[in-house]
Amino acid sequence: MKKIMKPLMAGWLALSLAGCGTNTQTPAATTTPSSEPAVETDVLVIGAGGAGLAAAAGAAENGAQVLVLEAGSFTGGATRISGGHMAMLNEEMNAAMDRNDDQLDVYLTYTPEEFGEWGEALTTLQEQIHQYQASAEAGRFDSVEMMLVDHYLAGRGKDLAGVEATQDYTLVKTALDANWDIFEWLVSGGMEIKDTYYKSMAGAMHANTPVDGGAGLINALQKLAEDAGAQIVFETRATELIEEDGRITGVKATNKDGSEVLYKAKSGVILATGGFASNGELCAKVQRVGTGLCAENGSTNPATNIGDGILMAEAVGAQTRDMQFLTTVIEGYHGSSSIAQAGTVTANKQLTVNADAKRYGDETQASLTKLTNNQPKGVGFYIGDQTMIDQMNEAKEGFVEDMQDRGFMFVADTLEEAATMAGLDPQALRATVDQYNSYVEAGEDPDFGRKEFNGKVETAPFVISKLEMHYHLTFGGLVIDTDAHVLDEAGQPISGLYAAGDVTSGYEGAAHQSGDCLSVVVYYGKTAGVNAALGK
Template sequence: MGLGGLGAALAGLDPKRLEAAEPPRRWDKAADVVVVGSGAAGVPAAISAAENGASVILIEQQPDIGGHAIQSGGAMALGGGSRNQKKWGIEDSPERWHADLITWHDYRFSDREIVWAFAVESAATLDWLVEKGLTLRDTKPGNPDGGPPTVPRSQGPVLAGWDGNAGGISPTGSAGTALMRPLEATARRMGVQILLEHSLTDLFRQTSKIGRVVGIRATTNGKSVAIQARRGVVLATGGHTSNVIVRRAFDPRLTEEYQVVGEPYSLQTGDGELAAFRTGAALWGAANQTLETGARTHVMEKPVLVGNQYGYLRPGTRPTSDLLRSPIFSRIRATGLPVKDFQDLIHVNMAGVRFVNEEATGYTWWNACMAPNAKTPPGVNGGGPIWAIFDADAARREEWMCAPPFVDLDGWFFSARTIEELAAKVMCKYQKEPLPADALKATVERYNAFVDAGRDGDFGKTTPKYKIQTPPFYAAWSTPCAHDCLSGVRINGRAQVIDWAGQVIPGLYAAGESTGGFNQHGLAKCLVFGRIAGRDAARSVVRT
């Protein structure tokens, strides 16, 4: 079943490419299972396929493995009665895990078939990860960020010999390194062939609208490579947040100025989803991308760093000097300034006007950022750039070095001796005109009056403490970052991709944030369904 008009509307695709590609006459490479993506879903899928007797080729778009997972905090919300839970005297079961997940906030909108498969396989997956080289922290599991805080289910990994900083082994010094590097080593040891800098362009189906998925086309260094998958293809490309056209299909406000958690190390370009849609795959969980409830779905993030383009290079606000040793520092260009106390700055929009309590989080902050302002022309989407405004006293309190390599002077950080001079300097590819000087000066003066009064009369910030009065004055990029993908390709409990007729597309599997229907944040669903997908693909019987 072709995408037709829905596909064109969803992805802005070339109408000539709304169906799966015909298989080539000659394959450049072949394996039993081909995995696309090397994050928390892709590498487990490759290992799982290999241990079930399949030869495996894994392709990765970037020059190194790990995806968003290697930059994550590493916490895994895997419950249901794992050995680690039992070690700490924690009682849990798949039934309880399932019941908790389908009744908690926006998780109740999840596909229960998928959630049940996750709950059943959750504990076994954690035990399996340990068997495959993962070392868990010797601490009692905590409450999960990816689910309700009813039972301790969150565990984190450790990696011997790594000091926790950025460097060759870890692009951003994040704890996800301790998850992905041991799994990478296991995959390589098991004979998985990893092809870096290979980008998916097409899925091949026996015929364009029906039949089995038999392989993929990828590009590398400008060349096309056709790779046969004798048993199955697993899509684990990580979602669509870096694709502005696709993300705006779910929320039209998400225009180009919003950066993405995980960039620039890994991009969520939607390649896997778009290729699946061209084979007839159904979209699933579309509403989940924009639901506003009490759960921490992380659809958007408030930047933990200001003054550089990428405001969420890793979780937390610890010092960033180690990022200078990152293998991707040439892409990052500046480490950013980690914000410890939002009393030290105010946020203004592209009109130079304060619009929110800077201490706010979640939808309260994001929605205010994306709202129209005095500089938004009628009919235009997006809220435009957000700037953090502060002075020299704030920089001293925060212990910030307001110079390269900590800030990026190429459109992401500005300084001046007066507020008016600062306003005139603030321009970048998303801020087409400077901040209005009169508006910014009036905003700062009004805020300083709130400090004198001990009360924020506009947005209720807790007892404003510090005036913005000591030059130099600064403007630092502080625009929201897109994060979770909760909508995507439809799968069943075996990670098989489902088409618009509700039927399995033979030979096609998907896992992680390429899929929709499960509102869980974090690594756990990626790990579980990656393992399921690789196992099922390896065990599939191809009828000829």
Template sequence: MKTRQVKRLTLTMIAVMMMSLILPACGGKSDAADIVVIGGGGAGMSAAIEAHNLGAKVVLLEKMPMLGGNTARAEGGLNAAGTEYQKAQGIEDSPELHFEDTMKGGKNVNNPDLVKVLTDNAAESIQFLKKNGAELSEVGKAGGASVPRIHRPEGGEAAGNFMVIALKKKLEELNVDVRLQHSVTEIVTDKEGNVTGVKGADKEGKTFEIQAKAVILATGGFGANLDMVVKYNSDLEGFATTNAPGAQGDGIQLAEAVGAKLVDMKEIQIHPTTIPGEGVLITEGVRGDGAILVNQEGIRFTNELLTRDVVSKNILAQTDKIAYLIFNDELRGTLKATDTYFEMGLVEEGQTIAELAGKINVDAAVLEQTVHRYSEFKEAGVDEDFQRDDMRLDFKKGNYYAIKVTPGIHHTMGGVMINTQAQVLNEAGNAIANLYAAGEVTGGVHGANRLGGNALADITTFGRIAAQEAVKSLD
């Protein structure tokens, strides 16, 4: 009798071992973590690093073959007030002024509580990035800002990719469990509606399930899902997009499926300076560092440092809905981000204004008069035409350059509703237990219009906060 029992036990053990070998091959892999972060852009990477450093076991899932998302395409920089870099340059700024600019830029549609969290904590995000290999030590000015506060790498390199490279390296150093080409298809909840993990599939279609004590949504917006864009704002049909292909809004749909409330979904930003038909973004820094905008007639038509929505509207009112960014060697020498535009063949150039005018089919005499008039304003310190308060170029020396631009879909301000602890809220306004969100997947921070420089501040700041709050919940 005992012999038969031993044989049955042995056969059972063999069967279990065989099943453990078979299951991963046909899908159904299951494991566990303290925190699962969905999305490997700036918000997700910031959250994963912060949570790991606070002692949590983290798994970061990214559906694309590489990390970065829209962050890798961000050109300008990160807005923060009261930083050591501003103080070193004698720039007087404060979180309160940053708050006022952000609310005004967002047409007061923003959730003021979320804005206050952003502006009070953005300077700490600058320090977080510095500690993790992405020092943003150069300060410039972007549209809608009262003072220079957009922080970028020394030399004016595009800030987003600079951050992505550094944070990716830090994830590798920390040995954080990062899984690429892993798409989440479901946020799992228990009978009470508490989030308990995620389900999904890898690039080979094998399913997986990860049990988690908390989940952080950091999947970005929906700016590359043009059907979804048109669903919420039909006026944007036919526009090109600056967004990375992964910005499809799937995280918003995942959150909706577990009862999350959405906010500001119709608020979709078009960026004023993208390449017509291409969706290639020209950084805010080109205007911020001194470039002017002229139309096809060679005439300046706007204050270049107004908010993105206003500058975009003004460009769309011009002939063929296009404009030209005009700058010279002085700007090229100080803004490294422009190197890429030259390498891509996006820039026309001339040794004189007249020669440049010929390259872009603009009346040379008119363009010369426009640039000369602006130079006089710069010398006098007063822009009599459009009241621009920061004129950095006098255009007295060449070479001269022009980039043809038009507005393109850039940022989706709407998304999942969160509170100041980055908890996702349901339709009743209550937190969905164990579910957090950060970055462009959320709504409420930017209102009706996002200021340039506030996206990188948003993803880094709320990514860190989501991680901090999720780790607190583990106890």
């Protein structure tokens, strides 16, 4: 991996803390036709993860000849090792469930003014809830507007400079409005759904989980793509976009044996290379992480997710944003067979301390990830009680016991005993928790300005979860429109260039909400493929 990363990193200079873009010096794209023989196709897809396979299927189903270049030796990317949860408005499942009136009142406490352009969804949702609560309608309430409001609430956050992460309402709404069409398309590819909801600890209960998780989703997408005639070339990494007369017409790529091959696309090139969580140097750079501990610890992502799609697009003038927003997961997830439960602990957002048993930030803000990396010994600790234990085990049965066995959670009848087990000073932790509880009671946090609280930490047993960070998801990247065109710095489409998935930005904000992410990824993957095939 180092042989690949070093030349890519050579171009990265100082990055804006505000995340408005990356200030880079990269090799210019090839702008003159090469005399070398090229492999020609209609649509060229770079990356065979969830977005790439959806793009390949969408293009091939619309009559295009499609080639997919995959840098790794297998399909799926980060999607394959995810839980595969898809946020879908499943009316059949909702009708079979009990009413959920008690879960809806919280949505009535918000005002549209708090939500900016997302206030449109909140207003509609509140009207829907009033109608539902006034009716005798059986079944569980759900709606696209509820998905949108949950998505906004989960993704709100600022960086260390106080800059809000981008949440593009139109981009997300367009995808979620089409959620059932995407679901039926995936089922036509053989995807089977479990008859249970995936309950997110962020509050959402919209997701449908494929049998075999992310692998089940990928298998369906690959079948759709290959049945329609798309071909996949493995262990071939695109290194440079080819630009001719102001249009992207192909890529230079390196094969497994190191030889360079030109691939030309008559209709369009689609970037679906994923995020950059496996590029520790870049992650540390965009965050301004001084210790680089996450870079040393590694990533949950495939080794191929190093941000090369972003870099190639920047070389032809593509706009980027929110590069500083990313998330990490705790050590106990690293190397596991699935990252489906990533964020289970952090979604709880109770009380966080460092190795000195001191709080170091507002636990509800995305910037806490960055702050954790710079704490003494590079670790943090989540502190909770019976409520936190119940929520974690509800999200994943046996989760707490599993993490205890791995040595990353410590449970005891007293806070002091749990502190001793975790290597924290019992008296110092008791003082910090007592102070935090007083803030909860007062409803304000004079230390870090936290505004939302989940309750006091006071009911035995107590749990402490060690946070040793690994890069997990990156939320910044290329800017696209609702047709999946890559936009330049002026906000105009770059002719012949499309993108989808984690190489893009604007749909997650500052934090990840399981379910919505993959729905958006698959939608824009398919959209990119269809539009490239049809020349739109």
